[in-house]
Amino acid sequence: MSEINLHEPEVLIREIRLGSITGFEGTAGELVSCAQSGKLTESTRSFSQCMGCSSSNAFCQLSMITDAVVINHAPVGCAGDAFTFNFVYRVGQMERNLEPSIGRYFSTNLEERDTVFGAVEKLAATVREVYERLHPNAIFITTSCASGIIGDDVEGTANELTEELGIPVVGCFCEGFKSKMWTTGFDSAYHSIVRKIVKPPVKKSNKVNIINFWGSHIFDELLEPLGYEAEYIVPFSTIKQLEHISEAVATIQVCPTLGTYIGAALEQVYGVPEIKSPPAYGIAGTDNWLREIGRVLDRREEIEALIIKEHARVIPQIEAYREKLRGKKAYVTAGSAHGHAIIALLRELEMEVQGAAIFHHDPIYDNSDPTSDALAHDVRTYGDIPNYNVCNKQAYELVNILNRIKPDLMIARHGGMTVWGAKLGIPSLLIGDEQFGFGYQGILNYAERILETLDSSEFVSNLARHSSMPYTKWWLEQNPFSFLGGNTHVDTY
Amino acid sequence: MSTLIEQPRYSCALGAQQTVVAIPRAVPILHSGPGCSIKISDLIGQGEAYAGGSTIPCTNSGEAEIVYGGEDRLRSVIDGAFQVIDADLYVVLTGCTSDIVGDDIERITADYQELGRPIVCAETGGFKSTNYASHEVVVNAIIDQYVHKFNPGGHVKRGLVNVFSSVPYQDTYWNGNLEEIKRVLEGLGLTVNILFGQLSEGVEEWKTIPDAQFNIVAGTWVGLGIADHLQEKYGTPYTHFPYLPIGGKETSAFLNQVIAFAEFTPAEKTKAEVFIAKEEGRFYSHIERTAAFMLEFRYGLPRRFYTILDANYSLGFSKFLLNELGILPERQYIVDNTPEEFREGIEKLFSEISEKRSTKVVFEVDGGKIQEEIRKDPKKNRALILGSGWERDLAKDIDADLLLISVPISYRLVLSCGYAGYNGGLRAIEDIYDHVLDTYR
Numbered sequence: 001m002s003e004i005n006l007h008e009p010e011v012l013i014r015e016i017r018l019g020s021i022t023g024f025e026g027t028a029g030e031l032v033s034c035a036q037s038g039k040l041t042e043s044t045r046s047f048s049q050c051m052g053c054s055s056s057n058a059f060c061q062l063s064m065i066t067d068a069v070v071i072n073h074a075p076v077g078c079a080g081d082a083f084t085f086n087f088v089y090r091v092g093q094m095e096r097n098l099e100p101s102i103g104r105y106f107s108t109n110l111e112e113r114d115t116v117f118g119a120v121e122k123l124a125a126t127v128r129e130v131y132e133r134l135h136p137n138a139i140f141i142t143t144s145c146a147s148g149i150i151g152d153d154v155e156g157t158a159n160e161l162t163e164e165l166g167i168p169v170v171g172c173f174c175e176g177f178k179s180k181m182w183t184t185g186f187d188s189a190y191h192s193i194v195r196k197i198v199k200p201p202v203k204k205s206n207k208v209n210i211i212n213f214w215g216s217h218i219f220d221e222l223l224e225p226l227g228y229e230a231e232y233i234v235p236f237s238t239i240k241q242l243e244h245i246s247e248a249v250a251t252i253q254v255c256p257t258l259g260t261y262i263g264a265a266l267e268q269v270y271g272v273p274e275i276k277s278p279p280a281y282g283i284a285g286t287d288n289w290l291r292e293i294g295r296v297l298d299r300r301e302e303i304e305a306l307i308i309k310e311h312a313r314v315i316p317q318i319e320a321y322r323e324k325l326r327g328k329k330a331y332v333t334a335g336s337a338h339g340h341a342i343i344a345l346l347r348e349l350e351m352e353v354q355g356a357a358i359f360h361h362d363p364i365y366d367n368s369d370p371t372s373d374a375l376a377h378d379v380r381t382y383g384d385i386p387n388y389n390v391c392n393k394q395a396y397e398l399v400n401i402l403n404r405i406k407p408d409l410m411i412a413r414h415g416g417m418t419v420w421g422a423k424l425g426i427p428s429l430l431i432g433d434e435q436f437g438f439g440y441q442g443i444l445n446y447a448e449r450i451l452e453t454l455d456s457s458e459f460v461s462n463l464a465r466h467s468s469m470p471y472t473k474w475w476l477e478q479n480p481f482s483f484l485g486g487n488t489h490v491d492t493y
Numbered sequence: 494m495s496t497l498i499e500q501p502r503y504s505c506a507l508g509a510q511q512t513v514v515a516i517p518r519a520v521p522i523l524h525s526g527p528g529c530s531i532k533i534s535d536l537i538g539q540g541e542a543y544a545g546g547s548t549i550p551c552t553n554s555g556e557a558e559i560v561y562g563g564e565d566r567l568r569s570v571i572d573g574a575f576q577v578i579d580a581d582l583y584v585v586l587t588g589c590t591s592d593i594v595g596d597d598i599e600r601i602t603a604d605y606q607e608l609g610r611p612i613v614c615a616e617t618g619g620f621k622s623t624n625y626a627s628h629e630v631v632v633n634a635i636i637d638q639y640v641h642k643f644n645p646g647g648h649v650k651r652g653l654v655n656v657f658s659s660v661p662y663q664d665t666y667w668n669g670n671l672e673e674i675k676r677v678l679e680g681l682g683l684t685v686n687i688l689f690g691q692l693s694e695g696v697e698e699w700k701t702i703p704d705a706q707f708n709i710v711a712g713t714w715v716g717l718g719i720a721d722h723l724q725e726k727y728g729t730p731y732t733h734f735p736y737l738p739i740g741g742k743e744t745s746a747f748l749n750q751v752i753a754f755a756e757f758t759p760a761e762k763t764k765a766e767v768f769i770a771k772e773e774g775r776f777y778s779h780i781e782r783t784a785a786f787m788l789e790f791r792y793g794l795p796r797r798f799y800t801i802l803d804a805n806y807s808l809g810f811s812k813f814l815l816n817e818l819g820i821l822p823e824r825q826y827i828v829d830n831t832p833e834e835f836r837e838g839i840e841k842l843f844s845e846i847s848e849k850r851s852t853k854v855v856f857e858v859d860g861g862k863i864q865e866e867i868r869k870d871p872k873k874n875r876a877l878i879l880g881s882g883w884e885r886d887l888a889k890d891i892d893a894d895l896l897l898i899s900v901p902i903s904y905r906l907v908l909s910c911g912y913a914g915y916n917g918g919l920r921a922i923e924d925i926y927d928h929v930l931d932t933y934r
Contacts, residue, residue: 047573050551053528075589075619076498077505080532083882083901102886104861107498110620115593126497133861145526146589146620149559176526177555177590395547396577416547419540470520470544472579483573 004194004265004366009155009171011191011261013179015042018260020362022180024390025481028343028356031388032376035363047483051392053176056081057185058142059105062172062192064089064214064235065242067137069104069130073123073154074144079107092214092236106130110146118150120157127161127169137239138168138197140189148175168239170196180392181360183257183335190262193234193242194269201247201270207231208297209251209266211259215435219252222306222439226299233262246270250296254279254434256365256372257337264366274367278374279337280439282344283311283318284381285374314440321447322350328454331405331421332356333391333398334413338434340374342411345437345446347382354405355387357398359414389481395420399471400480402426409454425464429453500860500883501536502828502899503663503803506617508533508624509631513584514545515661516635516688517695520580521545524567524598525588527553529619537624537662537900539907543580550574554590564596571605571612581696582639584631585614592618606638611696613638623830625803628660629718636702636722646703646727652755654678655686655705655723657716658737658913664806665902669911670737674711677914680772681748681765683755691909703727707754711738711747711913713804714835730754735842736808740817740918741776743809745769776915780817783922787818794929795877795894797821801863802879802899803829804839806912807854810879810898813918815847818925820877822852823870826863828899831856867891877925894928896921 014020023043024031034040055078062070063085072079086103093100108126110119127139139161143154154171161169172192174185210219210232219230231237233245251266251274253259263274273296280289287307294303329352332342339358346353365372378385387405391397399420402410410421410428421428429449431437437446507529513521520543523530530549538546550573552558552566567585574583585602602614615634617627658674659667668690675687686698686705708723708731710716720731732754738747752765787794798820800807804827814820825843836856843854857863864887867878876893878884882903888895897905898912911917 046569047577048551048553048570049547050523050530050549051527051553052531053526056528056532071497075505076501076503076623077507077529077533077619079498079501080504080508080534080536082501083903084535087882087903100886100889102883105499106861107501109496109498109858111496112620115589115620122496129497133865144589145554146593149590149593176528177559180527180553180555182527393547416541420547468543470548470578470580472577475577483577 004268006195006269010173011184011187013184014181014187014362015179018362018364018366020181020360021390022360022392023484024361024388025484026388028375028385028388029379031361031390032373032379035361036370036373036376040361040363043484045394045483047396049394049396051180052182054174054179054182054185054188055142055144055176057182058172058174058189059185060085060213061186061189061234062140062142063103063105064092065138065237065239066101067238068140069106069134069136070140070142071106071108071123071126071130072142072144073108073110073119073147073152075110075146076107078144079105088214089235095216096236104134104136110144115146115150118152119147120152120154123152123154124157124161127165131165131167136167138170140170140172140192142172143175145175145177148177168196183360186258187261189234190259190265194262194265197239197242198246198270199243203247204249205244205247207248209233209245209248209272210254211251211262212254213258213434215254215433218435218438226297226302228297246272248272250275252293254438255335255337255341256374257335257362260362260365260367267367276367276369276372278372278377279341281341281437281442282348282381283315283440283443285344285377286439310440314444317444318348318447321444321451324451325447326350327352328409329354329405329407330409330411331402331407332411333358333417334411335359336361337374338413340378341437342413343378343385344374344382345443346411347378348443349447349450353385354407355389355401356385357389357391357401359390359392361390393417396471396475397480399424400476400478403476404480409450422460422463423467423469425461427453427457427460498858498860499862500881502860502881502883502901503830504533504536504624505619506621506624506627506630507586507588507619508537508663509615509617509627510549510586511537511545511624511662512628512631512660512689513586514542515667515690516582516699517693518543518580519582519584519695520574520578521549522571522574522583522585523549523551523588524563524585524591524596525551525554526590527551529588539662539665544578548578550578554588559590559594562594562596563591564601567596567598567601571601575610581611582635583610583612584635585612586617586631587615588617589619592616592621602638611639624663625660625715625829626832628663628715632719633722635699636726639696640699640702641726643700644703648704649706650684650701650704651706652682653684653686653701653705655688655702655708656711657708657719658711660715661689663900665900665907666898666911669909670913670917671911672909673911673914673916677744677748677772678709678751680768681751681755682757682761683751703729705729707731709751710734712736713808713839714831715805735838736812737805737913739809739813739912739914739921741773741780741915742816743812744914744918745773772915776918779919786926792933793875795820795925796874797823798877798879799823799825799867800879801826801828801860801881801884803827804831804835806879806898808839808842811843811846811852813921814877815850817918818922822846822850823876824866825852825854827854827856828858828860828863830858894925894932896925896928
């Protein structure tokens with residue numbers, strides 16, 4: 001059982017806390033049974049390509065708190081993602097009809113001399129200057145490989161400045177080298193929020209926390225008729241709002257890969273119940289999830305009525321889509337929980353999932369409840385998935401596999417992957433909004449987008465004709481998992 | 494005193510991975526933490542190219558490589574890269590983790606070099622410098638550790654030149670700029686090693702670097718470290734044009750400077766001058782056509798400009814806007830963390846921006862501070878800002894027109910567009926006034 005410990009400045013990494021892994025080859029069923037019997041072991045790759053790191057994932061949650069600023073204690077290159085998230089932030093402002101506002105992000109700009117003499121004074125000076133410039137309601141400090149290795153006392157500095165400035169100055173420890181799971185960065189951000197921002201509840205509210213990225217507000221429609229209000233966190237929240245999330249009646253996870261830590265922390269520390277069913281993807285998944293909502297929010301009858309009404313609405317439409325999509329072969333690459341969600345959607349549409357490259361696997365979430373295992377739910381509901389590969393964005397494995405199995409469709413969740421499907425002439429689809437496939441309507445949304453993608457094959461076949469391939473012929477003929485397993489020996493070409 | 498940076502407009506030393514990606518069929522191998530490469534691609538990358546983006550091999554150094562050293566891990570990833578990635582040149586680049594821990598990457602790389610592998614290495618730990626400065630480090634490493642093996646020099650080819658100008662990817666318009674620079678230099682009758690991008694011949698072209706009759710640096714300070722190095726190593730002289738030549742006046746000045754340096758025969762010189770005259774004629778025929786618009790458009794055109802750009806663009810555009818379009822300079826901000834030794838020279842160039850005018854230049858890497866200063870200026874007439882995507886709200890708030898020249902660009906899709914040369918000048922005019930006219934209902 002993962003125990004939430006708010007006394008420590010740093011959250012334990014997922015490898016240690018949850019036993020998460022980044023390398024596996026087999027079927028989804030095998031992975032689930034290994035994981036549930038505690039026999040999961042990490043497999044490393046002797047050759048690897050660039051991955052993401054925790055600091056971006058921490059930043060993605062902290063960077064859109066509307067009245068806070070983020071200081072990255074790092075060389076300037078580590079803030080290379082600042083504009084990317086500023087762009088996301090501003091698109092979200094448009095979708096929410098908010099006034100345009102720029103993300104206020106700073107780098108302490110560590111230089112060579114700082115790695116010798118340390119840079120806590122530079123950090124403190126930066127915090128003071130940023131405070132003078134903007135008077136934010138909180139300042140988050142995200143760390144880096146460089147600040148971590150040189151051993152700057154970020155926690156001590158942050159605590160002193162909290163005293164001095166009278167606002168929370170919060171260290172968020174997300175050094176890239178510490179974890180192979182970049183999703184550990186979500187946990188880092190949430191740990192810093194629960195530890196230093198959230199206050200003990202004064203009175204219960206009628207709010208339901210929705211832990212999400214920056215997706216559409218689909219939960220209003222569900223919760224308002226039930227007498228509850230959706231509180232979308234963390235992006236687009238204010239510090240004041242976050243202070244009170246301990247008062248909510250429940251917490252909904254859009255994606256437990258994202259929210260495992262904060263969901264469990266709010267339940268363990270403040271007694272806010274977390275909805276533990278896997279998120280609502282596919283009909284069975286949505287039924288289960290809604291019933292748990294009904295139970296936790298004490299609205300069982302309303303939920304049963306809703307299920308009946310929605311089944312009547314969507315099932316005939318889903319059947320029509322199945323006629324068109326049945327038997328089409330798909331390959332999926334995505335983050336862990338969202339990958340499981342996409343698999344459920346595809347199987348609901350009676351498509352054949354030929355395999356998946358999923359970025360990591362959490363054998364259990366922080367709530368320690370096996371019912372949250374979305375992959376187990378997929379296998380139970382729809383049957384096993386072959387070629388289920390846990391692979392942290394290793395494009396060389398993906399290209400090798402796609403070239404072998406030539407699916408009718410590739411679905412990806414993260415950037416830099418669809419291009420490999422397209423270069424091989426495979427129609428490829430990326431959907432950014434997690435909420436897009438959520439619930440009953442989500443099945444219809446996905447089906448429509450899949451049909452569009454399959455239909456527009458002219459672009460990919462033309463692109464495939466004019467594309468270069470940076471992988472050797474030798475590699476494309478090898479077993480895709482040749483480098484997996486640490487001590488794999490491969491002869492030179 | 495802090496040296497914070499709000500709104501980064503360049504990357505760290507490791508950003509030179511894009512210098513490698515810009516060489517056809519070359520691939521960087523990163524010995525760095527996870528995340529570094531992706532963040533660099535986020536800010537300055539433009540898709541995968543041949544073997545950039547998600548293709549880039551990386552050790553993704555973790556706790557074990559920090560505590561016990563990462564040399565074995567690096568060897569293993571280099572081995573894999575040779576097997577898996579089909580490239581002509583492999584360039585090992587280090588990140589903060591490796592440089593702080595002190596892995597001996599030179600020894601590891603040397604082992605592969607002794608086996609005849611096309612591999613070089615450079616120390617580019619993020620904290621060491623900006624990617625502007627490390628661009629030179631990486632180019633020099635390739636020359637010393639790769640090019641030199643095939644060609645130790647001594648065979649000067651008359652008319653062959655190497656060009657060092659735009660920093661690939663850090664200059665979003667690098668491909669278009671380099672294409673135009675190559676075009677106009679070829680117009681003079683030279684054979685041009687452009688070294689990066691679409692028109693480069695890749696490693697075969699790089700191998701002829703020592704044969705150049707002379708080198709050309711068309712940029713304020715980046716590239717001088719390469720030209721100096723080549724002068725020392727192969728005795729190749731160089732000519733330095735201290736900014737990006739944009740438009741008719743400056744491109745002709747650039748080309749005339751090259752002619753003066755090229756030791757052309759009278760016949761070659763005449764031919765080159767005919768080319769310049771023809772290009773200039775074409776450029777100014779367009780200007781002449783549009784002069785009435787610039788003089789008579791009644792509803793407001795930008796009358797003053799700010800640049801928030803690297804030195805190369807800031808000087809290039811300031812000369813261009815003032816002399817070709819009659820827009821007057823406000824304060825110019827140089828955001829490339831220019832090394833101290835070049836600042837005086839830059840200040841001097843701004844102090845004589847035209848025959849009669851001097852303009853103020855500020856060296857500042859903190860975008861937030863720059864914006865705050867600009868917001869305080871009186872809005873006496875319509876302003877034009879040449880800056881980055883970070884300037885979007887600033888421009889709107891002070892009713893200025895914004896042309897995106899510096900990373901992060903993000904609001905434009907850039908393929909072959911460039912602003913260098915005669916064609917680039919025309920393109921700049923179209924883009925500026927397109928934007929201006931588009932503000933009317």
